[in-house]
Amino acid sequence: MxxxxxxxxxxxxxxxxxxxxxxxxxxxxxxxxxxxxxxxxxxxxxxxxxxxxxxxxxxxxxxxxxxxxxxxxxxxxxxxxxxxxxxxxxxxxxxxxxxxxxxxxxxxxxxxxxxxxxxxxxxxxxxxxxxxxxxxxxxxxxxxxxxxxxxxxxxxxxxxxPPSLDLSADKAKPGDRVIVSGSIGDHGVAVMSRRQNLSFDTEIVSDSAPLHDLVAVMVEAAGPDLRVMRDPTRGGLAATLNELAQRSDVGFRIEEAALPVKPGVAAACELLGLDPLYVANEGKLVAVVAPSSADIVLAAMHGHPLGREAAVIGEVVADDHRFVQMTTGFGGGRIVDWLSGEQLPRIC
Amino acid sequence: MKYIDEYRDSRLARSLAAAIARTADLSASYYFMEFCGGHTHTISRYGIEDLLPRNIHLVHGPGCPVCVLPVGRIDAAFRLAQRPEVTLCTYGDLMRVPGTKGTSLMNARATGADVRMVYSTRDAVRIAEAEPARQVVFFAIGFETTTPPTALAIRLAARKGLTNFTVFCNHVLTPSAIQNILESPDVREFGRVRIDGFIGPAHVSTVIGTEPYAFFAEEFEKPVVVAGFEPLDVLQAVLMLIRQVNEGRHEVENEYGRAVRREGNQRAKAEVAEFFELRKRFEWRGLGFVPYSGLRLKEKYAAFDAERRFDVEEISAADNPACECGAILRGVKKPADCKLFGTVCTPDTPMGSCMVSAEGACAAHWTYGRFRDQSRKAS
The missing domain is CATH 3.30.1330.10 (PurM-like, N-terminal domain)
Structure with a gap:
């Protein structure tokens, strides 16, 4: 027509x-x-x-x-x-x-x-x-x-x-490594900065990006040693890890110091009383990888523009309580729990 | 982040922890109450207990603004929100606190009430300005930190000549609450709560200064160390308190010198004095009616007082009988001592206010620290 x-x-x-x-x-x-x-x-x-x-x-x-x-x-x-x-x-x-x-x-x-x-x-x-x-x-x-x-x-x-690949949330095993592909919280902070009653100036832009090329590189590098992949969107990295812990009946231990967080995101979260672990991403993935292939996957990711800042942030552990535990940058321990309700700003 | 990361440095934390271990008397035990919910949150969020020797105990105090608001005031806000002409503006945390019937402002909103979350008092004034047909009520809560912004909002509304903006005032005072705890039978007679010293408020003290604590230090012979909300601040305050206890001193010391002056913030105090006056008594969850512990609007500004405009009656409603929020707020019990903790009461379905705010002792323990209960049971 x-x-x-x-x-x-x-x-x-x-x-x-x-x-x-x-x-x-x-x-x-x-x-x-x-x-x-x-x-x-x-x-x-x-x-x-x-x-x-x-x-x-x-x-x-x-x-x-x-x-x-x-x-x-x-x-x-x-x-x-x-x-x-x-x-x-x-x-x-x-x-x-x-x-x-x-x-x-x-x-x-x-x-x-x-x-x-x-x-x-x-x-x-x-x-x-x-x-x-x-x-x-x-x-x-x-x-x-x-x-x-x-x-x-x-x-x-x-x-x-590929027929040989069967990624699934119930496949994480104790000892597996947890990799994130880059800095967390960028998308959520960029969106929040433009909300009507909350506008603030930030240089942070959303990380919204298609990840299939990065995934292809990872599949190529590790094949079936890739156990689970997830993109931590709503609820952030915290929600994703808790969901995997439930599905796979395991716990996670992660290191706060290993988490990639941009200073602008950290600053905005500080200001609003939010935690980057709970803030949405749209161009990042979390992968659970067999320990023997972790280095190979990480090297492959580093060779792709969307995985340049990829890092091992922790590992899967056996845990009947399915806790996601984190060693804080300060040196103490804490749980990284599911988000309750919406992430609301603190009062004082 | 400049001026933040320095106060979260793990290397400095280890050396402070080592100094605490060296200084603390191994044959003694120390109980320090952190008054503020901000400190409670920091302690849990950074896992500070893991860095302290086992003979140092941190007792959570009542300084979480959402937690101490009695259920009767939540009910009153709920009823205000249900008036068709009212737009109720509130800080986020308050939306989820259940009232007597288990319903929160979030539930009220779902059934059609106009409840809006604001980030600052100015947002509420802006809404009143933009929507003159609505009666905009700001649900004001908090300690001395959040009172000056409420005062400014009233000043702003008066200057703009707004007749549709009022404040439902629930502001409370820190020193009255500390005194109430120290005079309570739990502390004085029964020895159910042992307190060897206080980690004094951070943000509150930026407004009121360190002077108001001198009375407690002297009268009750308890050392007070005003501390910032960063984890290193807390460790440093613990060290300073141990030293005072060891040396038999009970003074007010200021660890938070980068923000707190002895006399506080004079302008903020003057602003509060212009608009507010003391109530003879005010109800606190956990503490009951505490004399001269709350503020209301002065007669001169009655036009901005939601309680006067909408005839809000004073109702005292009982908490859920199984909920231990009261005892937890007084430091008598720990979150895990409550039967409801982690069973029917979680941050997703809070029964008591301590489970709602991130600064509440129960929410902080559930969200960050409950793995310690499991390892304690196991060992």
């Missing part, structure tokens, strides 16, 4: 989403063609079907889905569009897989500025192209004003893992 068939061009500069953009008529078709297809363009979308067909290669299929409801929509180092691509790619990649395709579903609030929507779609397209993982099918819905928060995006990802 060519744009000429429409009476008026989509007014991206000053137009807004209205209910007709979700009504299934011409306005919706125009929004999809002029805004989404334009930004995400690829051979599947160009065919204009309600589904995308592709051949399946041999191996283990990996599939995931995730919704993005972030506030604010734009933050230093990214926006909801790039996040929706990176987050889902990473969930596929944490299965040791190479992501192949994404789908994207948009829930738009009536009144949302088309210029912002275009910015988000363009950012999504750029992220998908850079990661070589196209968005091949999608959906758009519009809800009445007040029933959404601008834009919600839901993405599904599909990928293939």
């Amino acid at each position: 060519s744009i000429k068939t429409y009476r008026r061009k989509l007014d991206i500069k000053s137009g807004r989403v209205d209910l007709s953009h979700g009504a299934g008529g011409r306005a919706m078709a125009q929004l999809i063609a002029d805004l989404f297809h334009e930004a995400l363009d690829n051979e599947w979308l160009r065919r204009g079907n309600d589904q995308a067909a592709f051949d399946v290669a041999g191996g283990r299929m990996v599939m995931t889905t995730d919704s993005y409801v972030i506030s604010p929509l734009f933050f230093p180092g990214g926006d909801i569009g790039s996040l929706a691509v990176h987050g889902t790619i990473n969930d596929v990649a944490m299965g040791g897989a190479q992501p192949l395709y994404l789908s994207a579903s948009f829930i738009l609030e009536e009144g949302f500025a088309l210029i912002d929507l275009k910015r988000i779609a363009d950012s999504m397209g750029a992220a998908a192209r850079a990661a070589r993982v196209p968005v091949i099918t999608g959906d758009t819905k519009v809800v009445e004003r007040g029933k959404g928060d601008g834009v919600f995006i839901s993405t599904t990802g599909i990928g293939v893992a």
Whole structure:
């Protein structure tokens, strides 16, 4: 379909989403063609079907889905569009897989500025192209004003893992090493710095990034000696380690001094009474690796731009209580527990 | 981080710990109460107990602003929040404290009450300015540290001529609480709590100075060392307290000289004096009614007083009978002594206030230190 068939061009500069953009008529078709297809363009979308067909290669299929409801929509180092691509790619990649395709579903609030929507779609397209993982099918819905928060995006990802690899949260064994791929807390601090009632100046930008290339390097280096991989998003590193401890029926012992934390993140957390261990990441992974392969994996990670600051932060231990214990930088011991409720700022 | 990392240095910590071990009399034991929740948090967060000899005991005090707020005041705030015209602004921690019926402000919000978390008193004033049709009530709690910002908010609201901003004042005073503990039968008669000295408040003392503690040191013969909230501050204060005890001294010493002056912050004190006056008595969780321990707005600023505007009645509600918050706040019991601790009461489902705030003794012990209970049971 060519744009000429429409009476008026989509007014991206000053137009807004209205209910007709979700009504299934011409306005919706125009929004999809002029805004989404334009930004995400690829051979599947160009065919204009309600589904995308592709051949399946041999191996283990990996599939995931995730919704993005972030506030604010734009933050230093990214926006909801790039996040929706990176987050889902990473969930596929944490299965040791190479992501192949994404789908994207948009829930738009009536009144949302088309210029912002275009910015988000363009950012999504750029992220998908850079990661070589196209968005091949999608959906758009519009809800009445007040029933959404601008834009919600839901993405599904599909990928293939080598048949020999079976990464799973229940596979950590005592003695295994714990590796993080880089500094923790960057994303959460960058987002918080732009929250309406909390804005502060920081040089920290979100670490939002696709991790599948880094994962490929790690799989290449260690193969089945990789036991578990996770991207510590909401709840931070603390939530991830506690979840692994539960699933694998083990404990963890980590060293605070070994945790990579940027000074800007440490300072912001100090100011707000937060702990970087609980702050979200969007471009970092935690790997549990058999001790014999830890050095090889670490060396391989150091050779990749997203793993340059990778570090061994501790090890898996036998523990009936499944505690995540940490030797503090000060020299004492403490638990790193799950987060309770939301991480709230301290009063004094 | 400059000016922070220096006070968390593990090498200095080891040498201070060694000095403490050398100085402490092995045949004696020492019990020091840290009054402030900030210290409680630091002690747990950095695992300071691991660095101290076994004969030095740290007793957690009542200085956690969220913990000492009695359940009746939480209920009153809950009722305020339920008024359709009211927007209740509060600091984050307070949202999760359960009231009499087990419902918190977070629950109130989920059922439609307009409760908003703010980071500073100014945010509350800003909301009142931006939404003139709403009655904005700031739920003010805390010790001397958080009182001056509340005073400033009232000043700001008065200057802007806001008629829809009020303060639900629950500010309390540290010295009255210390005196109450020292005069309590637990300490004086029954010897249930032994206190050989106090680690004095950090931030509170930046406002009130070190002078107010002189009375306790002298009258009750207990040394007080005002200390900062960093872990090295705590270790240094412990060392200074041991020295005082060993030498039979009971003085007020200031470890936190980088922030605390003897006379405190005169401007902040003057600001508080302008807007607030003493209540004859105020209820504390754990301590009961403590004479002259709380503040309310002066008659002159009645227009900014939520209690006057909304006729908030004084209700005294009982805590959950199985909850040991009261005894824990007085230092009589430790968190693990409470039957509810870690069973039905955890930070996710707090029964008592000590499990809510990160500065509460129970939350700090559950979040950072409960592995020690396990190893104690095992050994």
